[in-house]
Amino acid sequence: MATIEEALNTALGLHQSGQLPQAETIYRRILEVQPQHASTLHLLGAACLQQRRATDAIGFLEQAVALTPENAEGFDNLGGAYQAAERWQDSIPAFRHALQLDPANAKFHFDLGNTFKALGQQQEAIECFESAVRLNPKFLQAINNLGTTLTAVGRLDDAIATLRSALALKPDYANAQNGLGNALLDAGQGAEAIRWLKSAVALKPNEAKFHCNLGVAQKATGDPDGAYQSYQAALQLQPNMLEARKNLANLFLSQQRTSEAIREFEAAVKLAPNDAELLTSLADGYRNLEDFEEARALYANAAELEPDDGWLKLKEAFLCRGVFESEDDIHTFRNRLLQQLQVAQPGTLAHINVEFKGLMPPFGLTYHGLDDRPVKESLASLFTGSFPTASPPRGAASEKAKIGFVVTNGHQGIFLRCMAGIVDRLNRDEFEVWIVAPAVAANAIREGLTNPQTQVLELPDRYYRMVNPLRRQQFDLLYHWECGTDLLNYFLPFARLATVQCTGWGLPVTSGIPAMDFYLSNKLVELPDASAHYSEQLYLADTFLTWQEPVRIPSPLKSRAELGYRDDQHLYVCAQNLMKLHPNFDEILREILQRDSAATIVLVEAKIPALTDRLRARFENTLAGAADRVQFRPRMDFDEYLSLLSIADVALDPLYYGSGITAYEIFSCGTPLVTLPTKFRRGRFVAACYQKMGVTDCVATDEGNYVEIACRLAESPSHRAAVSASIEAHRGELFCEDAAVTEFERALNAMLKSVEPQ
Incomplete structure (x- = not known):
């Protein structure tokens, strides 16, 4: 019969040749004879760990180190087993004990650094990796992990130098190439980042995370098709790769392919149902489609997962509809939002969480015709303490x-x-x-x-x-x-x-x-x-701080018949973002439709179908049975859009947030644009354009006057032709304005002078 030493040597030989189940069988037989054989417990723990049975490994290794408390490698292996079981905190004392016994062991410092890195304790991880590299300057894995951790804390110059040093030792070290590519991307050196990431993929084509990182860089450097292909390659290698699924969803979001983004986020949530960031991203997707019921539920779920996070609790309050039923509904929403902002104490917002937890003013506020300063200042005050207040140091004195x-x-x-x-x-x-x-x-x-x-x-x-x-x-x-x-x-x-x-x-x-x-x-x-x-x-x-080139008008334009209209129809075109159509504007539309029996109001469908549907439903209630004379045209290419503006009898400027760039397009077509200047800049631009042109025929003094001007233009071809001729004669005042450049330079100098020492 073999002795324990002989049996152990046989098992060890099997272990070293990769025959782990056979080795484990012999280890267990030895322990039946001698349950406290420390070397066997240690080796059996290692074999279990290599077979991804971390819990079994921990049990045997804990027994082994209790029997041999002077065995540094035993404590290091126990720490590794805790890591494999994701018992990160438990691994720290095990690694520290190993280092007390053997402080000059580079691997022990490296292993402890990996625990700190997993816990997000980046500075502690850096110190451990630096110790490992100092003890073993050719320890490639430690150099690589030091570089990637320096990247994580934003020490990009140090990270790049560190990863380049790893590649100087081993030029085909794929992990370091991948890490260097990531660091260069963070440093804004996208082209070089792509080169290194592609090289890493070529060296390890079956490494899913390398494809995923390449996709991130391709998206960031303006290659969405390449990014899509890289994410798909990662998912083919690892179908349940959460990071690739999330990145693919974010790629779709950046391309305004919201439904596809939601599909990918939902697939990711199935993989990680308790990931608050994923739930928030999915909620953001539904918010973008104006599916607020689904978004609200998902925000609530995310907040439940992180109950101490005040930012997530505020997300729901920022769900602002693009189309409101009434002015009262607008006031109700804004008052509720302002009240919540005034009592909120969400804490500090980490920079890495800006895209996840950050809140910005709902864009719809701008369309409400009210003073946005109180809401915006209340929101901005929540970020006090999250951002620096001092300016960056001034550069070297320069004449420029x-x-x-x-x-x-x-x-x-x-x-x-x-x-x-x-x-x-x-x-x-x-x-x-x-x-x-x-x-x-x-x-x-x-x-x-x-x-x-x-x-x-x-x-x-x-x-x-x-x-x-x-x-x-x-x-x-x-x-x-x-x-x-x-x-x-x-x-x-x-x-x-x-x-x-x-x-x-x-x-x-x-x-x-x-x-x-x-x-x-x-x-x-x-x-x-x-x-x-x-x-x-x-x-x-003194003038608009913009430079506008005249709009090229296609020739020939499409005719009324080609666009689907009769000659006897009076076309009132409002080719604006539907979010600009404030509920109070409905009364103007209603009066136009009542006064002019030949009137057709022409709008353009929103990119988000829910907005169009909601506005249609509102018109059924507000236009006194004339909603069927409002046409929502499908979205069109630019030439067809200009044709529509050109055949319009009159263009309508919405209340409170009127035309901006659209005004230049309308005036380039020579079409009269009726406007009613309101309180804020965003509702006064068209009137200012007319002031520059010296044309006042289309600027209303009140809502009744707005209807009167619009209907006269539609009903009187001669009057319309005269107004159009006046616009065409004077619209040059709006284009290629040298004074805009001079005024912008004057503004720059005035602002710079304001911070000069007195």
Whole structure:
């Protein structure tokens, strides 16, 4: 009969050759004879761990270290078993005990670092990995993990240098290539990031997480098709890969493919039903489709999973319908929201959670015709303490002021349409001009500008990755093109990324953000008391701070017959976002339909079907039986849209939030646009355009006068022709205005001077 030593050697041989079940059988037989044989307990624990039976491994290893408390490797293996069972806290004393016995063991430091990394204790993890590398400078895994953890805490220069050092030791080390690609992406070096991530995938084509990381980089650098393919590759390798499923959903969201995004989020929730971030993302998708009942339930579920998180509890209060039934409903919603904001104490918002838990003012507020400053300031006050208040250090003294235009993805087209002419013409002897944007927007703006002296800072596409690269540039002034049309452009100003921050044309309403210093407007659109409605200092230029090129009108235009209308119909076209149609505007439409029996009101369907359906239902109640004379046209291409504007008898400007860029299109077609200027800038732009043109025929004094002007234009071809001729004769005042450039430069200098030492 074999001795215990002989049996143990046989088992060990099987163990080392990978025959784990056979080795385990012999280990167990030894323990039947000698239950406290420490070496066998240790080896059996290791064999169980290698077979992914962490609970069994822990039991045997705990017995082994109790019998041999001087065995450092035994404690390290016990810590590894706790890690495998995700008992992270229990692993810490086991690893620390191993280090007390053998403090010069690099692996023990490395293993403890991995526990801290899993717990999110990044600084402790960094210290452990640094110790491991100091003890063993060629410990590749430790160098790699040190680099990836430095990336996680935003020490990107150190991370990149560390990961490059790993690749100097082993150029084909795929993990380090993957880590370096991720770090470079966070540092805004997207092209090089893609090269390293593709190399990692080539070295390890069956590593799903490498495909997933490549997809993240491809999305961030403006290659959505490549990102889709990479996420699909990851999911083919690992169908239940949660991260790939989430990333695919977010890709669809960025492409406004909301239904597909919801499908992917729902698949992800099945994999992780208790993930509050996933539930919140799914709720956001339903919110975007205006399915508030489903969104409300999901927000509630997420809040239940994290009951101490005040941000998640507030999400439901921000569900703002795009179309309200009545003005009373609008007041009810706003009052409730303001009350909740005034008593909320949600705590500090971590930068990494901005896209998950961050709240921005509901975009629908802007359409309500009310003063948004109280709501926006109340919301902004919740973030006190979450963001720095000091400006970044000033750069070296220069004769030129360093100016950046901040544009987030999805808003580059309208930025170019409104600002390209100014950006191209700014005096480069006086200003160093930059575009600051994530890759998708940056690439489009590069192509749309003509001045080669304009520089581009390409940002990562996540908030926590954006802030440091932007801060390091030490801008004198940042012009935030829009502030509140997405979470990124809302939260970037809070980080105080330049000595002076301003906003203006992109969103015609105050930001409410304390770190936003100026709002750029003009004397044509603002009433004398306008500054009371802005949290920023209001700067009033003498003209519109935009450069508009004349709109190209297609030839030939489509005729009425080709668009489906009869010659005897009077077409009142309101080709606006349906969210602009305030309930009070219904009375104007009702009176037009009652007065003009040939009237047809022409609207354009919303991108979100629920908005169109809700407005149709409202009209059934408010238009006194004439709702059938309101047509909702399907969305159309730009040439057909211009044809529609051109055949209209009259265009209608909504109340409270009227035409902006659409006004230039309407005037380019020569079509009369009836407007009633209201209290705030967003309801006064068309009247200001008419003021610049010296044409007053279409500017109403009250709602009754609005109806009278509109109906006369529709019913009298000669009057309409005269007004159109006047518009065509004077619309040149609105386009290619050199004064806009001069006034913008004057505004920049005034804002910069305001922070100079007196």
